[in-house]
Amino acid sequence: MPTTNAVNGSNYLTYQGKYKGLLGWILSTDHKRIGLLYLYSICVMFCVGVLLGLAMKFELLAPGKTIMDAQTYNATFTVHGVIMIFMVVIPGLPAVFGNLMMPIMIGAEDVAFPKLNLLSWWLYVLGVILVLCALIFGEGTPDTGWTFYAPYSFKTGTNLLPAIFGAFVLGFSSILTGLNFLVTIHRERCPGMKWTKLPLFVWTLYGTAWIQLLATPVVGITLVLVALERLFNIGVFDPALGGDPILYQHLFWIYSHPAVYIMILPAMGAISEIIPTFSQKHIFGYKAIIASTLSIAFVGYLVWGHHMFTAGMSGTAQYYFSLLTFIVSIPSAIKVFNWISTMYKGSINIQTPFYWAVSFIFVFMVGGLSGLVLGALAADIYVHDTAFVVAHFHYIVFGGTGFAFFAAIHYWFPKIFGRMYDTAWANIGWLVFTIGFLALYSPMFYLGMMGMPRRYYDYLPEFHGGNILSTFGSWIMVTGFIIILVNLIRSAKKGEPAEVNPWKSKTLEWTVPSPPPVLNFETEPFLTEEDGPYNYE
Amino acid sequence: MEEHVHHVEHPDMYDPESSKIGMWLFIFTELLLFGGLFLVYAVYRYMNADAFHLAAEQLNTTIGAFNTVILLISSMTVAMATTALQKGHKKIAIGLVAVTFLIGVGFLINKWIEWGVKFDHGIWPGSEHMLETMSQGEILFFGLYFVMTGLHGVHIIVGMIIMGYAIRGLLNGKVNAERPSLLDNCGLYWHLVDLIWIFLFPLFYLIT
Amino acid sequence: MDSSEVTQASNFVEGVDKAFIVILGISFVFLIGLTVVMIYFVFKYNKKRNPKATQIKGSTTLEIIWTVVPFLLTMVMFYYGWAGWKPMQKAPEDAMEITVIGRMWNFTFEYENGKRTDTLFLPKDQAIKLNLLAMDVLHSLYIPAFRVKQDMVPGLENNSMWFEPQKEGVYELYCAEYCGLQHSYMYSYVKVMPEAAFTDWLVDTTQVANDVLESPTATGKRIMQNIGCFACHSLDGSKLVGPSFKGVWGTERTVKTGKEMRQVMADEEYIKSSIYDPNADLVDGFGKGLMLTYEGQLSEEDIGNIIEYLKTVK
Amino acid sequence: MSEEKHHIVPYRLYVIILLALLALTFSSIAITEIELGVYTVAGALLFAIIKSYLVLTYFMHLKYDKPYIKIMVLFVFAIFVVVLVITMLDYLYRV
Numbered sequence A: 001m002p003t004t005n006a007v008n009g010s011n012y013l014t015y016q017g018k019y020k021g022l023l024g025w026i027l028s029t030d031h032k033r034i035g036l037l038y039l040y041s042i043c044v045m046f047c048v049g050v051l052l053g054l055a056m057k058f059e060l061l062a063p064g065k066t067i068m069d070a071q072t073y074n075a076t077f078t079v080h081g082v083i084m085i086f087m088v089v090i091p092g093l094p095a096v097f098g099n100l101m102m103p104i105m106i107g108a109e110d111v112a113f114p115k116l117n118l119l120s121w122w123l124y125v126l127g128v129i130l131v132l133c134a135l136i137f138g139e140g141t142p143d144t145g146w147t148f149y150a151p152y153s154f155k156t157g158t159n160l161l162p163a164i165f166g167a168f169v170l171g172f173s174s175i176l177t178g179l180n181f182l183v184t185i186h187r188e189r190c191p192g193m194k195w196t197k198l199p200l201f202v203w204t205l206y207g208t209a210w211i212q213l214l215a216t217p218v219v220g221i222t223l224v225l226v227a228l229e230r231l232f233n234i235g236v237f238d239p240a241l242g243g244d245p246i247l248y249q250h251l252f253w254i255y256s257h258p259a260v261y262i263m264i265l266p267a268m269g270a271i272s273e274i275i276p277t278f279s280q281k282h283i284f285g286y287k288a289i290i291a292s293t294l295s296i297a298f299v300g301y302l303v304w305g306h307h308m309f310t311a312g313m314s315g316t317a318q319y320y321f322s323l324l325t326f327i328v329s330i331p332s333a334i335k336v337f338n339w340i341s342t343m344y345k346g347s348i349n350i351q352t353p354f355y356w357a358v359s360f361i362f363v364f365m366v367g368g369l370s371g372l373v374l375g376a377l378a379a380d381i382y383v384h385d386t387a388f389v390v391a392h393f394h395y396i397v398f399g400g401t402g403f404a405f406f407a408a409i410h411y412w413f414p415k416i417f418g419r420m421y422d423t424a425w426a427n428i429g430w431l432v433f434t435i436g437f438l439a440l441y442s443p444m445f446y447l448g449m450m451g452m453p454r455r456y457y458d459y460l461p462e463f464h465g466g467n468i469l470s471t472f473g474s475w476i477m478v479t480g481f482i483i484i485l486v487n488l489i490r491s492a493k494k495g496e497p498a499e500v501n502p503w504k505s506k507t508l509e510w511t512v513p514s515p516p517p518v519l520n521f522e523t524e525p526f527l528t529e530e531d532g533p534y535n536y537e
Numbered sequence B: 001m002e003e004h005v006h007h008v009e010h011p012d013m014y015d016p017e018s019s020k021i022g023m024w025l026f027i028f029t030e031l032l033l034f035g036g037l038f039l040v041y042a043v044y045r046y047m048n049a050d051a052f053h054l055a056a057e058q059l060n061t062t063i064g065a066f067n068t069v070i071l072l073i074s075s076m077t078v079a080m081a082t083t084a085l086q087k088g089h090k091k092i093a094i095g096l097v098a099v100t101f102l103i104g105v106g107f108l109i110n111k112w113i114e115w116g117v118k119f120d121h122g123i124w125p126g127s128e129h130m131l132e133t134m135s136q137g138e139i140l141f142f143g144l145y146f147v148m149t150g151l152h153g154v155h156i157i158v159g160m161i162i163m164g165y166a167i168r169g170l171l172n173g174k175v176n177a178e179r180p181s182l183l184d185n186c187g188l189y190w191h192l193v194d195l196i197w198i199f200l201f202p203l204f205y206l207i208t
Numbered sequence C: 001m002d003s004s005e006v007t008q009a010s011n012f013v014e015g016v017d018k019a020f021i022v023i024l025g026i027s028f029v030f031l032i033g034l035t036v037v038m039i040y041f042v043f044k045y046n047k048k049r050n051p052k053a054t055q056i057k058g059s060t061t062l063e064i065i066w067t068v069v070p071f072l073l074t075m076v077m078f079y080y081g082w083a084g085w086k087p088m089q090k091a092p093e094d095a096m097e098i099t100v101i102g103r104m105w106n107f108t109f110e111y112e113n114g115k116r117t118d119t120l121f122l123p124k125d126q127a128i129k130l131n132l133l134a135m136d137v138l139h140s141l142y143i144p145a146f147r148v149k150q151d152m153v154p155g156l157e158n159n160s161m162w163f164e165p166q167k168e169g170v171y172e173l174y175c176a177e178y179c180g181l182q183h184s185y186m187y188s189y190v191k192v193m194p195e196a197a198f199t200d201w202l203v204d205t206t207q208v209a210n211d212v213l214e215s216p217t218a219t220g221k222r223i224m225q226n227i228g229c230f231a232c233h234s235l236d237g238s239k240l241v242g243p244s245f246k247g248v249w250g251t252e253r254t255v256k257t258g259k260e261m262r263q264v265m266a267d268e269e270y271i272k273s274s275i276y277d278p279n280a281d282l283v284d285g286f287g288k289g290l291m292l293t294y295e296g297q298l299s300e301e302d303i304g305n306i307i308e309y310l311k312t313v314k
Numbered sequence D: 001m002s003e004e005k006h007h008i009v010p011y012r013l014y015v016i017i018l019l020a021l022l023a024l025t026f027s028s029i030a031i032t033e034i035e036l037g038v039y040t041v042a043g044a045l046l047f048a049i050i051k052s053y054l055v056l057t058y059f060m061h062l063k064y065d066k067p068y069i070k071i072m073v074l075f076v077f078a079i080f081v082v083v084l085v086i087t088m089l090d091y092l093y094r095v
């Protein structure tokens, strides 16, 4: 096992390939470089999304007009939703950490199709540019919400086509990443890396990749149909020509519900790596966690209708969708129980990633349990399309995926950059961020239960109190975010050189130098019978 | 800067199994892409059974059947090309792929004529003729007809482009009995196109 | 939700609130329990107190327990969700029917005797069935106090919802499905009155009689207010979704007919066709398909009054 | 990676499959000429399913591939059918 730190030697960050400088990055087929490209581009988009979120909260500080008019507000939440969903959390963990770490974790030197991998990133960039075009050119920023519901989506006079096309291209990028990962996991494992020895993060990527592959094309074709509807009036979703707007919602959610599991599964995988490492203990119920991953991926296909309980579906369909929704929550519960049991009798080393992991479990529980409220028919009729839903999905998308993202970046940071961050600042950032988070989204549960609809530019005075608290929360949280970001950026350049295995983990990525060399391993690794990702002493 | 000029070329990673699974996975996404459209078709057919019935009668079953037949033949020829390559008969393989390509051209010409006739009758997406004389169900039928056969046509074109690459590979020897993946995948893709047509044909032309 | 504020405003409140209480109750038990256990573990098995971990790989018994128990609990939740929702499905035969028309961005309520309002008036303790019609895009009728919500889908037949108001008072009514620019202003009120007072109100035609005596200008303005023209058209020259009415009358308008641009005089004929067939002549700079025909909703006479009013908007 | 030798499919088999496919095509045209009401759809689809089975197993070589690819293909078709059925739960039961 190499013990050297490679910050000053040759590694994937410094090597000189066919091209120099920036080109050496944007044309590199090295999975780690592509992972970093994703990290940077996603972070940029993420900051844009955050600014839009803050602007919305600012607008909602008081009833009536605060800083923007209604049209701008509608455009703002649309763009905020599109950016956050399609450009940040869907590619988030798989494209960033999947690319950076997965091949090393399975003992491969790269993904199965490195060129395709680069193409995926380029498509991502192309998709982003197309969506940005929709913002800047044409008759105004799209204002349909990220759901593009028909018939409004072909009635609105705003410049929707580039946004739709952009979302389509982003989907294609996501499909290709999924395809690449599936083949990699099937074919590139090193000798001895049996399916039952795969790290759980890799298993979740596997489940995610299947969803990406099988669900994304459905939304692709749906968006194409909306575009054709706008261009040629083919009538498929236009009630005036016999189309059924509810069918649009079916197709949209057939993708978008599984998509929420694209967002959360890799997050769960990252947490399943971090908890054993910092507990220095074998993960509790390895096979149960795998089974729950696969069943989330599968049952997740069958519950999309819970977004449509008030849409005018048949009662029979509502009944089944509600039932299945409850069933899909069981595997998530299993995971939570196993994580907590892993801590039992461990030897817990409390470090920044572990703080994030523990707070992840908490916010994920709140988000998930509020999902159960939404899954129940009577309760959803009442709170559907209110601030309650907004609270649910921020808790789980951003609380879940976002917290796991931060856990993961603090966990793998020393490996990725070969340097260590300042732990004290990282912990302060975490604390401020978490407090801000709770203050920002908890009031929305209350507002929703009082009946405040979502996507409301203006609200009645009775909702004022909750909104003020929520807006203050957003400011606290952004403070925390800035602390974290500054700390990480500074440390990536100037931090102390990191050890090869600072957390004493057992997975393969911690056996290679930090940062890893170009082809990852000097000699092809192999696993003996006793080796395993969680076999601690 | 000796250090940095480390050789980073990836070693030759040719793995036929990988590219085969890769192709299958891609086919799965294509199936679900069309799957979405079949779903739309199923729903609207259920809601407008009679109108679909009426509208389908306006399609020319003979042209449809002819296209089915030639597409099936082309599927066979491209499959045979694989056998030919495995047996080492490179020339036959090239010939068979070329025949497949030509059949693809034939299919498109047929489709073009068929669409042309529809256009002459004033039937195209959003046309006035349709809006004025047709019921909602018929409008939906033709909307779907144009979208689905159109998308299928796009896939034919993509398949032919891949065939072009396969022929080039065969000619310059990059595709050979040891490395047949490109030809195999080209075949797989073409069969997918065939598979979809197998369902489109009865759904649009036969159910009258 | 706060029970003191909106107690039993309709027959569904009890079922819905029970579902909430059951689910939230179970959820809080788990949330608090698991959080406490987790924090306890983090302290108890801290590296300092417990330098050496004990390796435990799992336990099949535990896995089964924590699969089966949450499963049963979720089935309980499902049951209460279902039980609260079931009665919403079918309106009783004797329900009083009211037609609700939703359009960008207001509601119109039409009673069985043809009376139209923009506020929903209801008798107490009488089953009400609302038939939902959407003219343009999706809307959703939401009355929080009654715990009901149903999307209004253009083109969807037999779309309705029902409930029985059980408490007098004035409640809010919102559009809950995003429908464009003024979505957040698409709200109104429900007024629940005693049976007798409602009947008086319903048959009261004095208001209508008064209208006839009113000047056409005032009538025109009232019609436009009730049917919601001002959601898109301003009176002060500012551009909303549609062009402002200020100074329209009697001026040259640049419109697009098909693909052709032409000039038309805003006379009676033009205004009428703008209302009955808005997309035939598109005013330059405005989108197609936003304004929809009011044929069948506004009579020739109504339009005459509107024109009289528009003449005064200078 | 272990070198698995590809199974070479004889030309003759392909011809037989093609003939079967053509026969199925013509019979599906023939049965739809007869008025069978709802069964027309079912019949035509049944023929299509048999045809696609032939294409998948022989033309696409599934017969000679490792079992996991077959499982994947089955799984994908199954998912699609399930999604279709669930969607129809809405439309079949609308009032």
Ligand code: HEA
Pocket (backbone or CB within 6 Å): A147, A260, A261, A263, A264, A306, A307, A325, A326, A328, A329, A330, A332, A333, A334, A336, A364, A365, A366, A367, A368, A369, A371, A372, A374, A375, A376, A380, A383, A384, A385, A389, A392, A393, A396, A397, A400, A401, C030, C031, C034, C070, C071, C073, C074
């Ligand atoms: C990461 C994304 C993510 C995840 C993982 C989830 C997970 C879940 N979601 Fe959520 N959801 C969204 C993202 C997500 N959701 C988004 C973005 C929307 C809104 C979209 C829009 O309209 O714009 C939404 C909307 C949404 C709705 C529609 C609401 C409406 O519009 O009316 C519903 C309804 O059923 C729902 C339910 C659920 C359920 C039951 C889960 C379950 O999977 C949760 C499972 C987790 C737990 C149950 C917690 C952990 C377990 C325990 C603590 C043990 C105890 C448990 C038991 C006793 C069961 N979600």
Ligand code: HEA
Pocket (backbone or CB within 6 Å): A042, A043, A046, A049, A050, A051, A052, A053, A054, A056, A057, A060, A077, A078, A080, A081, A082, A084, A085, A088, A089, A092, A093, A144, A145, A146, A147, A390, A394, A397, A398, A401, A402, A403, A405, A406, A453, A454, A455, A456, A457, A474, A477, A478, A481
């Ligand atoms: C990941 C998804 C995500 C994230 C992170 C956020 C972040 C924020 N959102 Fe959200 N939001 C959505 C997804 C998200 N949102 C969606 C899908 C909608 C629905 C749109 C629609 O209705 O169509 C919505 C709608 C929405 C509304 C409702 C609009 C309405 O209905 O009227 C509001 C209101 O204030 C709001 C506020 C905010 C704020 C203040 C922030 C933030 O600015 C808070 C500040 C955040 C930080 C300081 C850092 C967080 C860090 C991470 C998440 C980790 C980074 C991860 C990676 C790089 C992968 N958002």
Ligand code: CUA
Pocket (backbone or CB within 6 Å): C102, C103, C104, C105, C138, C139, C140, C175, C176, C177, C178, C179, C180, C183, C184, C186
């Ligand atoms: Cu009407 Cu929102």
Ligand SMILES: [Cu+2]
Pocket (backbone or CB within 6 Å): A256, A257, A260, A303, A304, A306, A307
């Ligand atoms: Cu969902």
